[in-house]
Amino acid sequence: DVVKAENFAIKNKATSVVSSVKGIEFSEDGKVVTVETYATYADGATYVLTYDGKDYEFATTIGEVATIEVKTSTVVENKATAIEYVLRNANGVDITDAKKSSVTIKEVENLISSEK
Numbered sequence: 001d002v003v004k005a006e007n008f009a010i011k012n013k014a015t016s017v018v019s020s021v022k023g024i025e026f027s028e029d030g031k032v033v034t035v036e037t038y039a040t041y042a043d044g045a046t047y048v049l050t051y052d053g054k055d056y057e058f059a060t061t062i063g064e065v066a067t068i069e070v071k072t073s074t075v076v077e078n079k080a081t082a083i084e085y086v087l088r089n090a091n092g093v094d095i096t097d098a099k100k101s102s103v104t105i106k107e108v109e110n111l112i113s114s115e116k
Contacts, residue, residue, distance in 0.1 A: 008035050009050040012042065013057065019047075040097040062098045063089035 003024065011018040019039040026033050041047065043062040048055050071084035083105055087096045 003033065005035075007051060010035065010037060011048050011050075013046040013048050043098060062095050063091070063093075065095065065099055065103075066090040067092075068103075 005021045005024050008021050008024065009018060010021065017039075019037040019041075022036045022038050024033050024035050035049070041060040041062070043060060046057055046059050048057055050056075065087045067088045069086040069088065071086060072081065075081040085096070085103075086094055087099050087103065089095050
């Protein structure tokens with residue numbers, strides 16, 4: 001049998017909201033499958049993964065921001081520019097959606113090099 005994304009269902013145990021599965025990816029040895037959803041997970045929530053008629057519970061822990069990856073590479077002097085960034089936890093997981101409301105960029109120092 002071929003395993004497909006539609007073989008999986010993930011729902012929030014408390015709210016019963018089902019997250020749509022975007023896709024699946026297998027490890028090289030085929031023993032681990034990573035299920036990607038369209039939704040983000042709530043911190044400290046319990047979810048139920050259903051596969052092949054069996055339910056598996058797991059809890060989520062978003063964690064704290066460990067790194068900030070700035071995606072904006074160019075800005076124009078004296079022009080307000082939105083800074084695009086990705087927030088990652090200690091495991092390298094993108095937690096931007098979960099933590100975006102807690103981030104404030106107050107000031108960015110402008111270092112201009114005038115090498116000749």
